[in-house]
Amino acid sequence: MSLVKPIHVGPVTIDAPVILAPMTGVTDLPFRKIVKRYGAGLTVSEMIASQAMIRETRQSLQKAAWDPSEEPVSLQLAGCTPTEMAEAARLNEQRGAAIIDINMGCPVKKVVNGDAGSALMRDLPLAASILDATVKAVKVPVTLKMRMGWDHSSLNAPELARIAEDLGIRMITVHGRTRCQMYKGDADWAFVRSVKQATSLPVIVNGDICSLVDARTALEQSGADGVMIGRGAYGKPWLLGQVMSDLAHDGHRPDPSMDEQLDLILEQYDAMQSLYGVQTGVNLARKHIGWYTKGLPGSAEFRNKVNFVDDPKVVIGMLQDFYSPWLAKSAA
Numbered sequence: 001m002s003l004v005k006p007i008h009v010g011p012v013t014i015d016a017p018v019i020l021a022p023m024t025g026v027t028d029l030p031f032r033k034i035v036k037r038y039g040a041g042l043t044v045s046e047m048i049a050s051q052a053m054i055r056e057t058r059q060s061l062q063k064a065a066w067d068p069s070e071e072p073v074s075l076q077l078a079g080c081t082p083t084e085m086a087e088a089a090r091l092n093e094q095r096g097a098a099i100i101d102i103n104m105g106c107p108v109k110k111v112v113n114g115d116a117g118s119a120l121m122r123d124l125p126l127a128a129s130i131l132d133a134t135v136k137a138v139k140v141p142v143t144l145k146m147r148m149g150w151d152h153s154s155l156n157a158p159e160l161a162r163i164a165e166d167l168g169i170r171m172i173t174v175h176g177r178t179r180c181q182m183y184k185g186d187a188d189w190a191f192v193r194s195v196k197q198a199t200s201l202p203v204i205v206n207g208d209i210c211s212l213v214d215a216r217t218a219l220e221q222s223g224a225d226g227v228m229i230g231r232g233a234y235g236k237p238w239l240l241g242q243v244m245s246d247l248a249h250d251g252h253r254p255d256p257s258m259d260e261q262l263d264l265i266l267e268q269y270d271a272m273q274s275l276y277g278v279q280t281g282v283n284l285a286r287k288h289i290g291w292y293t294k295g296l297p298g299s300a301e302f303r304n305k306v307n308f309v310d311d312p313k314v315v316i317g318m319l320q321d322f323y324s325p326w327l328a329k330s331a332a
Helices: 029-038 050-055 058-064 082-094 117-122 124-137 157-166 192-198 212-222 239-247 258-276 278-293 299-306 312-326
Strands: 007-009 012-014 018-020 042-049 073-078 099-104 142-147 172-175 203-206 226-229
Touching: 018 029, 018 239, 029 042, 029 239, 029 258, 042 050, 042 058, 042 099, 050 058, 050 073, 050 082, 073 082, 082 099, 082 124, 099 117, 099 124, 117 124, 117 142, 124 142, 124 157, 142 157, 157 172, 157 192, 172 192, 192 203, 192 212, 203 212, 212 226, 212 239, 226 239, 258 278, 258 312, 278 299, 278 312, 299 312
Parallel strands: 018 042, 018 226, 042 073, 073 099, 099 142, 142 172, 172 203, 203 226
Antiparallel strands: 007 012
16 A cells, blocks of 8 residues: 555645655756656755745746746745745745745754844744735745744644644645754654644655655654655655655666766756856756765766766766766667
């Protein structure tokens, strides 16, 4: 029997609740398209600052770019005032978002110092007014991503979940850490069960889900309706499809061949230059190259060289040379 069932988020159906987490500087359009192709019930955009969305800055528009292959698409917003969040949500609805996701989980100092992200878990009245204004501003469903609380003395995620449900939020994702933990320690999947018990909404468990075993264990401990995978997908955009297949008992899906992995890197590298321009695209792609090649023989030495090369044609040649020992086509 399948361990997961489709989730209904208002009028939107997520066929398999294995969701790609929004990650700033990672889950851009080129990466999300590849993840979706291998299998993901839902992909979520990078966090978009509501002020930047209203001003339609170049960076916010790049983050809000999406492809029909991703449908239904979820665009995530962060902000600290109800009026700005409502306006930014309306703009994203006009841009075709099927779901608006609200970020109350980001722990990064720059976001928190602006009273956005997980800082809102310290001010539930403000959090409630932002949720209320955003839900009322759009016709599409609104979802919420949060942490367990600000710190271990204020684990108020269950309370915020109840408030969110009363205000019309349609799904909740919980990262099993507090803001003060940042990304240290282990995610507490079992805590998410208290959020699941506090609400009748679909609840998604997030944090440290990096393998098939992690996904099964996180669901078991949390009682959640689905999983959200973030850092586990670094350099492995096929992981979500493998998890979907495993949870549905559709059999084991092997990693792509090395030929296919090289093709993926080259596709993503090219797409990032098209989206950002050559110089920025080359710079932003370096971390992805590092993640894809990690663990392969000689990868540390390769990264130390390729990270200082600005010419994309040279980088492509270096990638082809690096992967050549493992390629079936070269052996043939």
